[in-house]
Amino acid sequence: MNGFSYFWPCMTFNSLQFLVFFMVVTLWFFSLKGQKGRIWLLLLASCYFYMSFIPEYILILGGTIVIDYFAGIQIERSEGSSRRSWLIISLIANIGVLAVFKYYNFFIDNINTSFLFFGKPMSFPLLKMALPIGLSFHTFQAMSYTIEVYRKNQPAERNFIVYSLYVMFYPQLVAGPIERPQNVLPQLKEFRAYDWDNVKEGLARMLWGFFKKAVIADRLAMVVDRTFSHTSETSSIALFIGAVFYSFQIYCDFSGYSDIAIGAARVMNIRLMENFKQPYLSSNITTFWGRWHVSLSSWFRDYLYIPLGGNRKGEARRRFNVFLVFLLSGLWHGANWTFIVWGLLHGLFVILTGNSLKNAEEKGSAIITTVKTVATFVLVTFLWIFFRSQNVASAFYYIRFICSFKQGTNYIGISHAEFLFSLLVIAIMLLREKYIPAHFISSNKRFYAFLFSMIVICYLFGVFIENQFIYFQF
Amino acid sequence: MRHVIRYICILFGLALLWISTSRTAMQYLVTLRDVKNTWWGVDELDHGDLASLSYLYNIKQFAQPKWIEPEHAIFNGVKHTALYIHGDSYTRFIKDTEQFAGLSSYHFIDRNRGGTFHLDTTQKNILIIEISERYLRNYFSNLDIFSNFSEAGNDGPTSSSLLKEITPRLSYASFPGNIKLDSIFNVNINQNLQFNLFNYQFIMPMFGCKAAINYYLFHRASGDVVISADKKFLFLKETVSVDDKSSSYSPLPADEVSAIVERFNTIYDHYKQAGFNEAYLSIIPNSATINQPEGYNNLIPAIQNDPQLKIKVIDVYTPFTMSQELVYQTGDTHWNRKGLKIWLDIVNKKLTE
Numbered sequence: 001m002n003g004f005s006y007f008w009p010c011m012t013f014n015s016l017q018f019l020v021f022f023m024v025v026t027l028w029f030f031s032l033k034g035q036k037g038r039i040w041l042l043l044l045a046s047c048y049f050y051m052s053f054i055p056e057y058i059l060i061l062g063g064t065i066v067i068d069y070f071a072g073i074q075i076e077r078s079e080g081s082s083r084r085s086w087l088i089i090s091l092i093a094n095i096g097v098l099a100v101f102k103y104y105n106f107f108i109d110n111i112n113t114s115f116l117f118f119g120k121p122m123s124f125p126l127l128k129m130a131l132p133i134g135l136s137f138h139t140f141q142a143m144s145y146t147i148e149v150y151r152k153n154q155p156a157e158r159n160f161i162v163y164s165l166y167v168m169f170y171p172q173l174v175a176g177p178i179e180r181p182q183n184v185l186p187q188l189k190e191f192r193a194y195d196w197d198n199v200k201e202g203l204a205r206m207l208w209g210f211f212k213k214a215v216i217a218d219r220l221a222m223v224v225d226r227t228f229s230h231t232s233e234t235s236s237i238a239l240f241i242g243a244v245f246y247s248f249q250i251y252c253d254f255s256g257y258s259d260i261a262i263g264a265a266r267v268m269n270i271r272l273m274e275n276f277k278q279p280y281l282s283s284n285i286t287t288f289w290g291r292w293h294v295s296l297s298s299w300f301r302d303y304l305y306i307p308l309g310g311n312r313k314g315e316a317r318r319r320f321n322v323f324l325v326f327l328l329s330g331l332w333h334g335a336n337w338t339f340i341v342w343g344l345l346h347g348l349f350v351i352l353t354g355n356s357l358k359n360a361e362e363k364g365s366a367i368i369t370t371v372k373t374v375a376t377f378v379l380v381t382f383l384w385i386f387f388r389s390q391n392v393a394s395a396f397y398y399i400r401f402i403c404s405f406k407q408g409t410n411y412i413g414i415s416h417a418e419f420l421f422s423l424l425v426i427a428i429m430l431l432r433e434k435y436i437p438a439h440f441i442s443s444n445k446r447f448y449a450f451l452f453s454m455i456v457i458c459y460l461f462g463v464f465i466e467n468q469f470i471y472f473q474f
Numbered sequence: 475m476r477h478v479i480r481y482i483c484i485l486f487g488l489a490l491l492w493i494s495t496s497r498t499a500m501q502y503l504v505t506l507r508d509v510k511n512t513w514w515g516v517d518e519l520d521h522g523d524l525a526s527l528s529y530l531y532n533i534k535q536f537a538q539p540k541w542i543e544p545e546h547a548i549f550n551g552v553k554h555t556a557l558y559i560h561g562d563s564y565t566r567f568i569k570d571t572e573q574f575a576g577l578s579s580y581h582f583i584d585r586n587r588g589g590t591f592h593l594d595t596t597q598k599n600i601l602i603i604e605i606s607e608r609y610l611r612n613y614f615s616n617l618d619i620f621s622n623f624s625e626a627g628n629d630g631p632t633s634s635s636l637l638k639e640i641t642p643r644l645s646y647a648s649f650p651g652n653i654k655l656d657s658i659f660n661v662n663i664n665q666n667l668q669f670n671l672f673n674y675q676f677i678m679p680m681f682g683c684k685a686a687i688n689y690y691l692f693h694r695a696s697g698d699v700v701i702s703a704d705k706k707f708l709f710l711k712e713t714v715s716v717d718d719k720s721s722s723y724s725p726l727p728a729d730e731v732s733a734i735v736e737r738f739n740t741i742y743d744h745y746k747q748a749g750f751n752e753a754y755l756s757i758i759p760n761s762a763t764i765n766q767p768e769g770y771n772n773l774i775p776a777i778q779n780d781p782q783l784k785i786k787v788i789d790v791y792t793p794f795t796m797s798q799e800l801v802y803q804t805g806d807t808h809w810n811r812k813g814l815k816i817w818l819d820i821v822n823k824k825l826t827e
Contacts, residue, residue, distance in 0.1 A: 015664050017663050020487050020491055020667065023483065229716050415693040417692055418691075459684065461687075
């Protein structure tokens, strides 16, 4: 990562602080008899949650909320160019915050390097600031609100507290899903009675997410960290295992987070959008993007790809649109050339497959589909190497070493027994998500048995180190 | 009834969050629970810090043997040396000053707590700056190396700290109305919650069970502790992670060594001017440096052998690497009796020169 960053002990979903916080907020939420009180409670709780990361940055978030709130009302009231101007003000405010905190150092660093390359050393100053947590998520969610108001798909929200909660709702504040106002705002305003079925489903889903994070993702992290930091001395096969494990690590980490977020909201009777739909079972790269981080890919589709013309303006324009979407998607993930190259390569492969972003599942025989699914997974895995590496050169280095079938140490940071155990839990995860995708358990006895066994499994086999969720940095 | 339970849970959760945030409340609780052999007592680090941290103290090879103090130093001359140690956990626990030779007085300042040295100008004043290898590189980017000192007979310190906070740490700002945010958001809240919820003697067997599963099934320790490649030692994770500056294996740029040497020279000049007859640097190697030397970044030799280094060195790295006996405890970050004895012998030789 460029710029100044550090890890601060904070209220991640896998922390004790979150466990206690969630218990208090949920019980308190259901103790309140009016929706007004509940909204205030959730907003204050969300402020506390966000401030547990870096307290001062609530002021930045608050600033953009105020701007977007008034911009939304003005957009609704205005017509013609004035309407457009208010939208642009809102977009500039949000993108401006992103530009300063996330991209300024990256661009300045590259400018300084360029001057040095041409023999005229310059040193434009870099900002020594930490990146506000989840910045890319809540700015995109805020932008979706003003765009939808501009498109007249959503009335402007007059209640400032409700709008603030739409941006700050703690389960999805720092790593999504990036919600749409049409889905969340009505739910926040409606009083919903306590529903045991929702509580059961929400808790079961939270535990499943916690299982993916603590038992799988953080276990695989030991292998990934080892292979990506000892690339030169590690054998090709071990490097390949490291890359494959990273594919599952990032999936279990991010989808585990999403499960906890969706589950936590569900306990309070709020339904958030799905973020993952078994992406590694995709038979081509286009389908993969319809299943991976759905809330972001659909954001780019709805607010960038389609407004640019989508596939309606000819093949050349479609290719350009796809390329631009993936370039910006890469840049969204971080101010580093690794993310840009990762995004561009995905764009390139989507174009090469000749499908549009809205392409549906392909049909074919089981064998062909299986081969295609494996090939897509291998391709995605190789592209993740760019995502995980410190820089582009290291990524190429890693790929070159995998492809050279070189000898070296086969040690991958864990024992053989733990390697086999890792494969077992990955298989369990894939099979469960394929064949039992629902989280609702109707029988109370089964629910309690599931609850108890998951807590025991997560405790005994979870890896508890202070690992943040990977997507928090974005 | 449900409502009552609900409100009790809310109050319990709020109280737990408040107590775990409040430094005063936590200090009170830590003191209150510092009672052994009770169910609410704290799990002490009696078994060796790493063995306790990883709950592997029931595994035979990591169990802590009973500590036997090294014998007293033999010295028959006139005692006229005042020894000042500016150190950390390696020297903090030396209570029996008869282990040093020829001391008229002994003074210790814990670097993490700070303090004032009162120089006795009638004595030969010797200073030892003892520092663990794992703190060495981080130390010079964050903390103050100069302690206050005063001469006997003066009322106050004659000189105060010179190097402070070389790199400013990010601190919480004050909000309008003088609300201090660090009183609301305690960065140690998760450790405090763990202390309040789980750190009880009666829960320890559960932690021991998980640790045993990890050890026997996966051959590793949990959390911040790792098992050495030969399975004989526990190491603190940060001392073996390649991307941590505390590590024995993290890359060591030459300019960083030069910068550290330069700082030590400044420190040496400072203390010599302050009136110390001699100042020594004693870097205590990480256990991993000695017990798993393959891939070592050579931090200690690089500093100790730098021709620019002015401060004199109490070198334990060399005798530790040559020792045929173990010099570290197997389940602890610190040296064993043999390791301490080697250090004491070198120190006593310097004191009686």
